[in-house]
Amino acid sequence: MIAQEQIPAVVDHPVYDTQGKKIGDAKHVFVDDVTGRPEWVTVKTGLFGGSESFVPIQDATVVDGHLEVPYPKDRVKDAPHVDVDGGGHLSSREERRLYEYYGIDWDDAWQRANEPGDGGWAHGAAGTGGAAGTAGAAGAAGTMPARGEGAGAMADDSLTDDSLTDDTMADDAMTRSEERMHVGTERVESGRVRLRKYVVTEDVQQTVPVRHEEVRVEREPVTDANLDQAMAGPEISEAEHEVTLHEERPVVETRAIPVERVSLKTDEVTEEETVTGRIRKERIELEADDLLGRDADEGRS
Template identity: 35%
Template structure:
């Protein structure tokens, strides 16, 4: 297991879990109870103040003087504002929730991570060095207990719920049209003969007349008439989610509350 000193972390370049640079380490905050490094103040350039990032699961790369944090750079940008030299208990709880850090495993001495030791002249308690600043958050005496509760984190994730497709079929449709046409018909016309001087004979005789009529011919032609596509619309909706959470309650025994309320 690689050993590093707190002094060696000050000024080290800080990178997120994807290798994107966040900034430089300016301060290290120690847990008041265990003395473990818990938070690092990093100068990011995003704001006028430094950003606090968790050291849980971090990796100190001594060769190139850098530290790899187990957080995403975007989370650092949106972290709660902190402009003081000390971290209050309420502020640290906000940071735990923001970074999704388990308060019970927030120190930087878990298995597989570098074990940090102080420098030769640097105690693991509050001193006159910037990296020895302490948090106000976890100083618990023997006469206190920690009350915990479960909190819901709700987010959304897009997943496949079905498919839509276009299917083209062929159907038969009866269409009726009225087409104007013409045809020839025969009728008899009679004209009296005025000049009867010519010679006439009685005989049988035939005459033919060719008749004409319009015939309707139908041809089919395939032509494109429209383009059909599937368009996906995103519709805003609401879903009500119910879940049961557990929380601890602290009750005191043998305490005279009436006596404590007296001036």
Template identity: 35%
Template sequence: MLTMHDLDPLLGHRTAVVTDEGDRVGSIGEVYLNDATEAPAWVTVHTGLFGTKESFVPLEGATVQGDRLVVAYSRDLIRNAPSIERDGHLSPEDKGVLYAHYGLDAMTATAGGDAAADGTAGGGVVTPERRGNGSPWMVRSEERLRVGTETHEAARVRLRKYVVTEEASRTVPLLREELLIEREPITTRNAPVDGSLFREEVLELVGHEEQAVILGRDTVLVERVRLARTTVTGRATVREEVQKERIVTSVDGDASADSDAFGPGTRTRRSGGRLRGRAAGRGQAVSTDDQADRIVTNTPNALLKGKNKRR
């Protein structure tokens, strides 16, 4: 079973996610933890054109091989996974849909390290409900940001054609004749027979050479240019203050919102509707803030404010 020690080096580097058959699926997104065991349970994978689609994949059977995450499910199964809103929390309904798609048994998956199914972080109506001999339930609510996009004009580009005069040069090869004086001794074979002795003579030979000249100008088509649009995908982080309800337990009427009342290292966890934690002294309060499925992310995300993050 993978741990965050295995996955930490892969986060934030667009690590490739491949199947055990070697097919590339996309790049790693974020890791979802089990709320009870804090073990990695799900990973999101950026798929589709420009990585705009994000699919949930179980980490059951996954391994880390070098700088790649190898998952135990086929590429088509992952890319056709149901679209789940990534808001830092998998609801029981979301998990049920994913279990059905990947052919997982919900009870087995939860026992084996799946994201906890009893988290109740989020808004809702306070509905009293009794279980056994306990008191009515108290529901904690919080605000979450709803983020959208708006299109604004970012730049305006124009193309303009104009004429300039520049100096052009071309290099061409040239031929040139060179005049040589050749001398050879007189022999019986080349002795003159016309008796041209002691007679004035003039011999003339003309040498030629080529010169570069401009014959004219030719107009040729070089290239064509136009303006076009293309779409790229980026990321933006928005931040805004939100309200959250906090629930504390007080003994003998003393209430305190300080969750560190028990000293460093104190932790409380909701499990099955009961409060677990280090025994409190008389009059001390224990924070019972509900912790839903927590997400490990490599990018700041305002939607996940207040969740357990790891970079």
């Protein structure tokens, strides 16, 4: 349980769940009108903190400048949307609805609140008939509504939803409410893309011209022009003459040269996606009791 003097350490500070994940920032702290003790905190969740979720703080603790609540992040984010009245009060019906969502027994909660001695948190110094004041000095938005004329009246089994919420029936009018669906977006990680460079080996072919030498025998008659060369050797002898042949062969070498620059860039694409939700609406019908036992159609003009 958080004490009233700890409210400044909660508002606008982070709120973490049971696994140490940040849920959001605390926006408002709601205290009981009768006891003045903090009961609920609203946490800004969703994209850019566009929505607020109610979280009970009977079992919450303040640790190292942040609030820790005994509920997982997804459970808090999916909590029922609750509208408070213009005075910043949470109605008893909405409070019961939140208690049911978080698995807290309504009657058990008020029995714990009214336990004798220090065990019942509704018996604090502010546990008298009137409102205990608001947490406005600590930056909270409003207070919880008083349930009866004192803390003990909260656990009265004779109270029903109609008696708790229909406080304005004296003006002969009903207020019809309905839920509105507000759809936003949040940016989440959908995947990762990376560039990886690796080496492959492939066979390539290239045609290159090569040259080689071949032997050709030439014969020429002896004439006055080459007579001296013809008479230079012995008249009759054995001899041999050798010629070295040459040829070209392909030589292959490889060189690494830069051919392309590859990088990753992201493009933002906007698509239309249809979101389906379920909302509740109140309907008001006219019912009449025929006190004289006549048919409903009799006497109509």
